[in-house]
Each structure stands twice: as C-alpha cells, then as structure tokens.
Amino acid sequence: NAGVMQNPRHLVRRRGQEARLRCSPMKGHSHVYWYRQLPEEGLKFMVYLQKENIIDESGMPKERFSAEFPKEGPSILRIQQVVRGDSAAYFCASSLDTNTEAFFGQGTRLTVV
Amino acid sequence: AQSVTQLDSHVSVSEGTPVLLRCNYSSSYSPSLFWYVQHPNKGLQLLLKYTSAATLVKGINGFEAEFKKSETSFHLTKPSAHMSDAAEYFCVVSGGSNYKLTFGKGTLLTVNP
Numbered sequence: 001n002a003g004v005m006q007n008p009r010h011l012v013r014r015r016g017q018e019a020r021l022r023c024s025p026m027k028g029h030s031h032v033y034w035y036r037q038l039p040e041e042g043l044k045f046m047v048y049l050q051k052e053n054i055i056d057e058s059g060m061p062k063e064r065f066s067a068e069f070p071k072e073g074p075s076i077l078r079i080q081q082v083v084r085g086d087s088a089a090y091f092c093a094s095s096l097d098t099n100t101e102a103f104f105g106q107g108t109r110l111t112v113v
Numbered sequence: 114a115q116s117v118t119q120l121d122s123h124v125s126v127s128e129g130t131p132v133l134l135r136c137n138y139s140s141s142y143s144p145s146l147f148w149y150v151q152h153p154n155k156g157l158q159l160l161l162k163y164t165s166a167a168t169l170v171k172g173i174n175g176f177e178a179e180f181k182k183s184e185t186s187f188h189l190t191k192p193s194a195h196m197s198d199a200a201e202y203f204c205v206v207s208g209g210s211n212y213k214l215t216f217g218k219g220t221l222l223t224v225n226p
Contacts, residue, residue: 003156033212042117042203042216056213091157098212104149104157 002026004094004105005074012111013082021077021108025094032075033102034060034067037089049075082112115140115208119217127225132191134220136204139185146187147205147214148178157203163187174198199224 005024013019025032030051035043045059049069060067064082069075079086089109093102120135138144148160161172168180178189187204204217 031212033214035214035216040218042218043214044216045213048212059213093157095212101159101162102212102214103159106154106156 004092004103006090006092006105006108008108009106010109010111012113014113015083016081019079019082019086019110019112021079021090021092021110022074023077023092023094023105024074025092026103029094029096029103031095031097031102032069033093033095034075034077035091035093037091037107039088043091046077079110082110084112086110087112115142115144115206115215117204117206117215117217119202119204119220121220122218123221123223125223125225126194128196129193132189132194132198132222134189134202134204134222136187136189136217137185138187138204138206140206140208142208145207146178146180147207148172148176148187148189149203149205149216150200151203151219152200160189160202194222194224196224196226198222 007022032049034046037043047060047067048056064080066078089107091107093104095102116139118137146163149157151157160176161170163170163180171177176191201219201221203219205214207214
C-alpha cells in the first residue's frame with residue numbers, strides 16, 4: 001500500500017506564474033489536509049478537504065490560493081501568480097477519518113524566483 | 114487556541130547516550146499530543162501520540178514521552194541514541210478539531226559517532 005504521494009517533489013516557478021501541487025492520498029482515505037512550512041517555521045494548517053468538498057479552509061490565504069479534491073484523481077493545491085513569499089514546503093496528509101492518524105507525504109518544495 | 118513551543122532548535126548527542134527533546138504546549142481543550150519525525154527527503158512519520166490514556170506513552174524505535182499536565186509539557190526521550198535517529202522532530206498538539214494539527218518549529222537531532 002503506497003503512502004501519500006506528492007508531486008512534484010521540487011517545483012521552481014517565476015514570479016507571476018502558477019504552481020500546481022498534487023497529492024494522492026493513501027488508498028481508502030477520503031480526508032486530505034494541506035500544510036505549509038515556511039523557512040524556520042513549523043507546519044501550518046491550510047485546508048481540509050473531503051471528496052468534492054472543502055470542509056475547512058481557514059488557514060489558506062483568501063487570494064491566489066485554491067484547493068480541490070475531485071471525485072476522481074488527486075487533490076490539487078493551486079497557487080496563482082506566485083510571489084517570493086510563497087516559497088515553502090507544502091505537505092499533504094490523508095486519513096480514514098478525523099479521529100485516526102493522518103499520514104503525511106514527502107512534501108513539495110516550491111521555490112519562486 | 115493552542116500552541117506548541119519546542120525549547121531547542123538543535124540538540125546534539127553522542128551515539129549511545131540519552132536523548133531529551135523538550136516540548137511545552139498550551140491548549141484550551143483537553144489536548145491530543147503527538148511527536149512526528151522527519152528524516153531527510155522523507156515524509157513525516159508518527160512516533161507516538163497521547164490521547165488522555167496513560168501519561169507515559171511508548172512509541173516506535175524506543176522513544177517515549179511523558180504527558181505532565183501540571184507542567185504543560187510533553188518531552189520526548191530515548192535511553193540510548195542511535196545514528197539512525199538523526200532527523201528533525203516535531204511536537205504537535207490538536208484540540209477540539211482533531212484534524213487541525215498545530216506544529217512546533219522542530220528540533221534537529223544530530224547524533225555523533
């Protein structure tokens with residue numbers, strides 16, 4: 001059973017471009033969470049999704065950031081018109097439900113140049 | 114509201130000596146507490162968790178942590194460090210919403226031969 005798969009592992013974007021980060025949860029998991037880790041900081045919650053629904057996006061910036069978890073396919077975190085401050089590691093986690101362990105992926109390291 | 118403070122950003126020990134990674138927390142709820150480990154280029158792995166059962170929690174790879182409510186602490190220990198323990202360790206708290214994890218900034222553990 002493969003773990004949580006994130007791709008790409010590393011992503012370089014120029015300022016103003018779009019970044020798309022993908023997360024395939026563990027098999028059977030329908031709950032997905034995205035976290036962001038800025039340099040020298042701990043991971044911070046961004047958004048919690050279930051299939052086709054955003055449950056909690058309280059940690060996600062209101063502008064330029066969006067997330068989806070379609071019925072088929074991976075969860076996508078999309079950042080439009082990236083800026084230098086978006087450079088960070090973005091981690092995805094998945095779980096069976098909210099009371100069981102969340103398993104984390106290896107993260108996508110976004111660098112905006 | 115909840116927060117986590119990891120008191121040391123970097124801990125260096127010799128192989129075979131004890132490990133102590135310190136963590137203090139604050140939470141408005143009866144907290145669940147976790148320690149995660151991140152090896153280079155790997156995802157986050159759950160070491161152990163406290164969920165209001167026994168205050169001394171045993172985890173994988175010989176690690177354990179003790180929940181001390183009076184001191185609001187959840188320090189991670191291991192009697193004898195191994196080279197493979199070198200990694201970054203995160204103390205994590207969750208409160209009323211189990212899915213929303215609050216991470217400390219991490220402690221980098223170095224193990225010297």
